Amino acid sequence: MNDEAIYEEASLLLEKDREFFVKCSIVEKKGYGVWPRVRETIEFIKDMNYKKIGLAFCSGFQMEAKMLSEILQGHGIELISVMCKTGGRDKTLSGIAEEFKISPGQFEPHCNPIAQALVLNKEETEFNLILGLCVGHDSLFMKYSKALCTTLVVKDRVTGHNPAVALYLKDSYMKSKLGL
Structure with a gap:
């Protein structure tokens, strides 16, 4: 164009x-x-002189969030973290039918990307990191975040969180998984 x-x-x-x-x-x-993406992000944060960084992460990435926190602390970066299940509201309260729960019939908190953004907005973070939020939830988080955001890790439970694998293997192993 x-x-x-x-x-x-x-x-x-x-x-x-x-x-x-x-x-x-x-x-x-x-x-x-x-440098890996984590290091690039750290260097960018330092170059921008950001003092307060937000982290919106998936509950399935608690271990990775802890590791990231330790790395950032080692660089003197203040991190405010908010897990996706913040607020602890059952999925049915947000309009998700029981049949679409991972475990129907049981309490299952829904992801709350808007609340994650609002918490970090209230904390006045200068830059926000996304770690493993679900497809679409990451979009809502970015929509409501006042600070600019970058994604450190995308969630892909099939490829070890590397969606490019599905592209590389589209004509072989991943063909049926891609619905082709």
Whole structure:
């Protein structure tokens, strides 16, 4: 697409976020092929001089959230964490039919990405990290977060949290799992 009006508008909008954009590019250059995403994120946080970072994580990633917290603390970064099940409300209270629970007939708290965002907004985090939120829940979290966000890990229980595997194996092992 070559719509100059779009590119001109993008250039004007970029002015509001120029420092953010430039520092992202600097971190990309410094860590290209050398640093894992966690390290790139740490370096970006430091370059932006962020002091208060939010973490929205899935309850299935508690161990990973703890490890990340330890790593960030080692870099002097303050982390405010909120797990997805915050509020502890049963799925049926939010309109999810009993039959769509993982374990029908039992109490099952629903994920609460909007509450996660509101908690971190109240804490006035400067930048938020996403760790393993469900498809769509990550979108709601980003929609309601006042701070910009980045995703550290996406949830994919089939591929060890590496969705690219399904793409690489689309013509073989993953073909049936992709519904092809």
